[in-house]
Amino acid sequence: MMAHLSPFAPTTFPELPPIDGMRFATAEAGIKYKNRTDVLFAVFDPGTTVAGVFTRSKCPSAPVEWCREQLIAGGGRARALLVNSGNANAFTGLKGRETVRLSAEAAAKAAGCAPSEVFLASTGVIGEPLDPQKFAAVLGDTAARVAPGPWLDAARAIMTTDTFPKVATRTVKIEGVPVTINGMAKGAGMIAPDMATMLSFIATDAPIAAPVLQGLISKGADKSFNCVTIDSDTSTSDTLILFATGKAAIAPIESPTDRRLGAFRRALESLLIDLAHQVGKDGEGLTKxxxxxxxxxxxxxxxxxxxxxxxxxxxxxxxxxxxxxxxxxxxxxxxxxxxxxxxxxxxxxxxxxxxxxxxxxxxxxxxxxxxxxxxxxxxxxxxxxxxxxxxxxxxxxxxxxxxxxxxxxxxx
Amino acid sequence: MMAHLSPFAPTTFPELPPIDGMRFATAEAGIKYKNRTDVLFAVFDPGTTVAGVFTRSKCPSAPVEWCREQLIAGGGRARALLVNSGNANAFTGLKGRETVRLSAEAAAKAAGCAPSEVFLASTGVIGEPLDPQKFAAVLGDTAARVAPGPWLDAARAIMTTDTFPKVATRTVKIEGVPVTINGMAKGAGMIAPDMATMLSFIATDAPIAAPVLQGLISKGADKSFNCVTIDSDTSTSDTLILFATGKAAIAPIESPTDRRLGAFRRALESLLIDLAHQVGKDGEGLTKxxxxxxxxxxxxxxxxxxxxxxxxxxxxxxxxxxxxxxxxxxxxxxxxxxxxxxxxxxxxxxxxxxxxxxxxxxxxxxxxxxxxxxxxxxxxxxxxxxxxxxxxxxxxxxxxxxxxxxxxxxxx
The missing domain is CATH 3.10.20.340 (ArgJ beta chain, C-terminal domain)
Structure with missing residues (x-):
């Protein structure tokens, strides 16, 4: 785990503005690593929409299956995100599903929402059971500390073999109102198209209906993460989720043909490509x-x-x-x-x-x-x-x- | 080129009996390497049949194209084989085709046959022009030295990054008459199915018609070389050719349903798997x-x-x-x-x-x-x-x- 810093590691990172309606905090749950954060917990205000794309592996992780089910069953609503590094909760059988259920319940309690409004992602070793108690032990305290930033801390908590945290931000004006898109990603190995990232989370304050959001993120993934390959090895856990809190003071965007979407789409794709390049530039052991x-x-x-x-x-x-x-x-x-x-x-x-x-x-x-x-x-x-x-x-x-x-x- | 010896390199090699109707010699043509043989020239008696399978690359080498053409045009007859290491004559454009034509002419002259009865194979660097004069300079002397062995010398002349020569032999009785199959192979990198070997040449004294031979070698390749992968990179030059001199004193085998073929097929497939394993066991840098x-x-x-x-x-x-x-x-x-x-x-x-x-x-x-x-x-x-x-x-x-x-x- 003492990999050399990527020669492309940035020396400075962009300052990410807050996304109104989203707050988060990180914690040291001791899942695998010592003396570093390994849990990210984010809460979203009511009314937040969500969309996502996931690995096409035939052996996906338990959290990937959970997110897919909630996207379909929950009508595109999200209130919380719980992510951990150090253990992928993949190929963990019935235990893995039970861990996901218990973790979602604990996160729902901490966020004051239904478990179906909680999205989960795990990254790290495959095949080791993940103890849900690790989350239960830190969630109460973590929920009490949520704040609109800093994003760099969040990006650090989800790293595995990454040598630098990956964040990006874009701002566009819609109807003269500034709208923000923030994103983070992790991934350095087991990176190949279908999805090419392991984990990436994007949030915006734009008010965009879930079906429209789904179209944007699917197309965006194809132009960005799905064009990166480090080692041709598609992960069991690849997850890209886009949350929209809807707090920006513009009328809701409810149709994919809404003409106000153009600038947003371009900004989102630019941000996704930025993050995808950062993943590529942190490829394990790379020099080029x-x-x-x-x-x-x-x-x-x-x-x-x-x-x-x-x-x-x-x-x-x-x-x-x-x-x-x-x-x-x-x-x-x-x-x-x-x-x-x-x-x-x-x-x-x-x-x-x-x-x-x-x-x-x-x-x-x-x-x-x-x-x-x-x-x-x-x-x-x-x-x-x-x-x-x-x-x-x-x-x-x-x-x-x-x-x-x-x-x-x-x-x- | 100073790779460590494969841990699977044999300490002793089998003694290959002569194949009646086939003689060969090697030469130092200085194509790329110094102080080692890099040319193999074999001649076959009239009546020798031939079959082969080749890379499925869309960018095959000039010798691969030549062999395919001669197999179709020549009716499955062969009188000579000319192989070199050090230069693949691949992606060499019109010059590459001209080299192939001139080399076949020189080999035909040395063997006393038509150019269409000459089979060619080259292995080594891609994209460098291969000078046909290198063959012309050594063919006369080499042709004067042809003998029924030793096969190990032939296998050595066609090596590139291989750390050991690869030979195998099988004998079966057909109608009570012993029939021999000898083979050699080279390959250690750029090895993946479609064909999995770079170069392999097999010879038998069995009298088998060319179409029957083609069925045997195609099926045999699927069960052997096409099941080996070192690095997933399919070569431009993969070539597997089977020659049958017909000198064994049995009635010709002219139908794929000939019941005498069973033992021969099993021996051939066993030999091909043996050579394929040898290629796998010489994978570049392998320890396992x-x-x-x-x-x-x-x-x-x-x-x-x-x-x-x-x-x-x-x-x-x-x-x-x-x-x-x-x-x-x-x-x-x-x-x-x-x-x-x-x-x-x-x-x-x-x-x-x-x-x-x-x-x-x-x-x-x-x-x-x-x-x-x-x-x-x-x-x-x-x-x-x-x-x-x-x-x-x-x-x-x-x-x-x-x-x-x-x-x-x-x-x-």
Whole structure:
């Protein structure tokens, strides 16, 4: 757990304004870690709407199942959020479900609401039973301390192998009234699309009906977290939840075609991409942050599939770790994706350096220029398939010995 | 290139008997390596039949394209095989095709046959032009030295990052006549199904018609090389070719339903699995050889997809490297495969130790026993999905810092 700080760890963090109608506090429940916070408890004023997207794993965690059920059964209303780090409560069988039920009851009591209005998320080790008493022991005191900030403390409490807390904020004007969106995320390993984050929580004071909120967060996830892959390993616990307290003094937005949504949607997507990049930039053991753009594909779907094939290739990722402009491995990863590609139309760039064109090494290729591009901390790989207009960008990081060290010794 | 010797490197190698009708020699052509052989040239007597299976990459190497064309155009006849290591002649555009044409012509001249009867394979760096003059310079002398052995020399000439040469032999009696099958393989990285080997060449003296041979090798590949994955990265150059000289004194086998084929098929598949295991046991940087068996799936196809999802998971592979019985990551990999699975029916074993049952940790689980299982050099992971009768086994290795080191510095 003594991973080196990511080279992309920010030296300063943005100041997040309060979200009217949301208060929270953190606690040290001693679930796994010592001398650090591991519980986040947030309460929302009555009238708060909620939407979420979750892992597509066939073996989801107990909290993921709980949240899905409450979203359907509860009509999109939320009054509390309870999150812990150190234990994922995943693959814990009947006990796991019982823990979820008891935790929701304890949180509901502390928040003064129904258990169905409580949302839960857990992250950490899989397969270890999670003792619900850990929550019961701290919830009374924590509920008494809730406040509108600081968000950085909340982001810290949900970290596992993350080396820095991840927060972002945006403000837009709707009808001249400033509306705020705040977000936090955690995740550094077991990161792959479907959902690409492990946990992320967003809150806004905008008054947006739950079905509209659901459309916004689903589309937003596709453009952000679902474009990040660190190690191709989809988590059992991926959770992205968006809460809207409705406190901003504007008329409620109840239709997805409401024209006032445009600015909000853009701000939300910008915030989600910001957080997704932060997750990518804290990839376990990384030294490089890499964007992979595939264009000229037969469709955007095809472009994304090829981009992910490149982003998930251990040989591409180790070459980048070694600062080696090894475009042969990019060709290999294009070829194995199973999507339409014609070798002799391929062109490949590292940064601004075109290293291959028309299915062979670029005649003007300069190893020195390519090597210089590979020495950057942020590297853009571009592939033009020359077939159509499909385009996609995904983000990933390099694969280092440090990743192996972190994950060869995680449980102990 | 100074990788440590695989812990599974054999200390002795089998003695391979000659295959009547096949002779070969190796040469130092200086394609990339110094002071080692890098060219294998084999000649076959007239009447030799041939069949092969190749990478499904959309960006195959020039020699792969050549072999496919000759198999179709040449009616399954072969007179020569020319293989080199050090350069894959992949993604080399028009120049690559020209190299293939010139190399086949030079080999045909040396063997006294038509270029269409020459089969070619190249392995090594992708994207570097391969100079056909390298072959022309050594072929005359090499052709003058061809002999029925030793196969170990041939296997050595085609190695790249392999730490040991890979050979195997089987003998079966057909109509009381002993028939021999010899094989060699190379491959240690960029290994994933579709084909899972980079290069493997098999020869037999059995008289088997080319279409029958094709059926045998296709099915055999599915049961052997296509069940090995080292790093999920499918090569541009995967090639498996089976030659039959027909010298054994038995009546020709011209139908796939010929009852004499049974023993031959079993021997061939046993040999292919032997070579596939050798490839898996030379995985770059490995310390463990791992078999993953999934049973109780809804179909064999579904079982294999889940087994490969586990085998290719970086988190599972790093846990195995760390000798950590981290079955939570196995659950994760089952869940992300997208195939039917019910968390609460899952059971998982490491070796003989059942670590999880009915969707949770086994109540009788002993960390000490599981840890002892993880300390073995060969580790069997078994998952029972409890849904149906589909079953599959695949083979892989762990993911170590050494893999990252080898692949972060391959070109330089």
């Amino acid at each position: 942050f890499v964007s992979i753009t595939v264009e000229g594909a037969t469709s955007p779907r095809s472009a994304k599939k090829i981009a992910l094939s490149i982003a998930n290739s251990p040989l591409v990722k180790t070459a980048i770790a070694g600062e080696d402009a090894n475009w042969g491995r990019v060709v290999m990863a294009v070829g194995k994706a199973g999507e339409p590609a014609e070798r002799d139309r391929l062109a490949i760039w590292f940064g601004d350096v075109r290293v291959a064109v028309a299915g062979a090494r670029d005649p003007d290729y300069s190893e020195a220029a390519a090597s210089a591009a590979m020495k950057q901390a942020e590297i853009a790989v571009k592939v033009d398939l020359g077939l159509g207009r499909g385009k996609a960008t995904v983000w990933t990081c390099d694969l280092t010995k440090e990743y192996v060290a972190i994950n060869g010794d995680y449980r102990s | 050889f791992v078999s993953i068996t999934v049973e109780g799936a809804t179909s064999p196809r579904s079982a294999k997809k889940i087994a490969l999802s586990i085998a290719n998971s970086p988190l599972v592979k790093t846990a195995i490297a760390g000798e950590d019985a981290n079955w939570g990551r196995v659950v994760m990999a089952v869940g992300k495969a997208g195939e039917p699975a019910e968390r609460d029916r899952l059971a998982i074993w490491f070796g003989d130790v059942r670590v999880a049952v009915a969707g949770a940790r086994d109540p009788d689980y002993s960390e000490a026993a599981a840890s002892a299982a993880m300390k073995q050099a060969e580790i069997a992971v078994k998952v029972d999905l409890g849904l149906g009768r589909g079953k599959a086994t695949v083979w892989t290795c762990d993911l170590t810092k050494e893999y990252v080191a080898i692949n972060g510095d391959y070109r330089s």
